[in-house]
């Protein structure tokens with residue numbers, strides 16, 4: 056399973072990229088709004104750091120023409136750019152056009168298997184079901200990932216499933232067990248994936264024992 060980092064924070068992206076644990080990045084307007092930097096500058100910096108897929112969101116959503124224009128502009132920034140397009144009728148018209156032009160797309164704000172089926176039909180490269188937000192309203196978010204993977208397998212769709220809106224490490228384990236292509240994970244969850252109390256205790260004991268070992272003549 057590929058791991059993307061779900062943030063627009065440059066330092067978090069650089070840190071995760073330098074550790075070799077991420078393959079790409081996903082952003083959205085909310086994540087951009089949390090940084091004290093112009094979105095254009097953030098995009099430029101991410102592109103310098105990450106040599107893998109970078110999802111940047113289209114924002115002129117009223118008609119497919121606006122989405123296509125956004126996508127063309129964003130895709131000129133780097134060959135790694137994947138344009139995030141919300142799951143709407145206009146959005147799917149844009150996906151169809153962009154897929155013919157060879158511009159990569161990630162259909163976002165997906166909350167049902169039917170939406171994912173339509174995105175694949177339109178020619179999306181990626182689809183992003185939002186698991187945590189479904190859990191928040193009392194649904195089992197991960198069930199739609201299972202459904203989508205099964206449907207895509209049945210019909211040999213090439214669209215890759217990005218498990219998004221990940222809230223805790225067990226979401227990641229579940230995504231990997233199901234066989235999702237990608238999980239996009241916020242920095243705080245990546246940090247939690249590293250940690251285990253037995254690792255910390257083990258390091259402490261090795262440090263103490265090494266001091267003891269060095270004291271022998």
Ligand code: G3P
Nearest residue numbers: 061081187188219220221
């Ligand atoms: O990638 C989409 C994701 O960022 C949404 O996450 O936590 O806002 O539901 P969240």
